[in-house]
Amino acid sequence: MHIAITGAAGFLGQRLVARLLSRGTLAGQAIRRLTLIDMVEPPVVAADGVEVTRLAMDITEPGRLDPVLATKPDVIYHLAAVVSAAAEADLALGMRVNFDATRVLLEGCHAHGLAGTRLVMASSVAAYGGELPEVVDDMTALQPQNSYGAQKAMSELLINDYSRRGLVDGRVLRLPTIIIRPGRPNAAASSFASSILREPLNGEAAVCPVPSDLSMFVMSPQKVVEALIHGAELAGDALGSFRAFMLPGITVSVAEMLETLRQVAGDEALALVRHEPDPRISAIVSAWPSRFTTRRALELGFRGDGDLREIVDAYLKAEA
Incomplete structure (x- = not known):
């Protein structure tokens, strides 16, 4: 082939x-x-x-x-x-x-x-x-x-x-939206969704440009x-x-991402995330829907992640 x-x-x-x-x-x-x-x-x-x-x-x-x-x-x-x-x-x-x-x-x-x-x-x-x-x-x-x-x-x-x-x-x-991407932030509007998890997990500061109640399909x-x-x-x-x-993603809010970060890496990691609103990024990302029924993909045999903690654990395992 x-x-x-x-x-x-x-x-x-x-x-x-x-x-x-x-x-x-x-x-x-x-x-x-x-x-x-x-x-x-x-x-x-x-x-x-x-x-x-x-x-x-x-x-x-x-x-x-x-x-x-x-x-x-x-x-x-x-x-x-x-x-x-x-x-x-x-x-x-x-x-x-x-x-x-x-x-x-x-x-x-x-x-x-x-x-x-x-x-x-x-x-x-x-x-x-x-x-x-x-x-x-x-x-x-x-x-x-x-x-x-x-x-x-x-x-x-x-x-x-x-x-x-x-x-x-x-x-x-x-x-x-794909999380957690390894490497550094890129020009994607959704790049922050990886950054606010990845950087603190690596002991580095990160910026959250969107409200905590924003939900995403990841x-x-x-x-x-x-x-x-x-x-x-x-x-x-x-x-x-x-x-x-x-594809069959899962719906998570930014607040849930940050709480999962705290559960995995503690308050010290959470403190590395600072909130700096960016109207341009918020306008792009907030226009994307966050709740889907993916019956067709599931019927065709596609499978997604169980929950956000599973995604974080997979990232940590891959980076170990």
């Missing part, structure tokens, strides 16, 4: 690569080839028996992906993206990376006859917004309130249409990676005509 991954140098991309290599198989087939693509050359990985090609390229340029698509990958993971706050700050950049690259990829799949290729795109909870019911489901109308969400929603529609036409076998996984990196793998293994017939759905 040949798997191609855009955004392979990113946070999720690197973890997906590591997990695929540790498994050695996908959908019952041995992984023989990995093509890793990003704006910068993805890191070297140890891959006994697997041919790994690492490419640095701008996939928004028409034709740049042709040499990869000509090899007819069995699975393509489309993870390349400009994150929420960055896409809001630079409309042209967000459109180019979050939408134009998806269209270029789909056109390339069409041109190279990749009707049987399973294309897995990572979308986002940010695709939702506006006046929403108390509990949201997969069929709730998308009314994104920021450019990142709009770009993801447009890409979802394209993948649905190309799949309807039989030009590619697409599936779109709407990701909850999922651990480990469960997201397993969902990406499961999404590629599902038969297209099981997905039906609508190829986008929300």
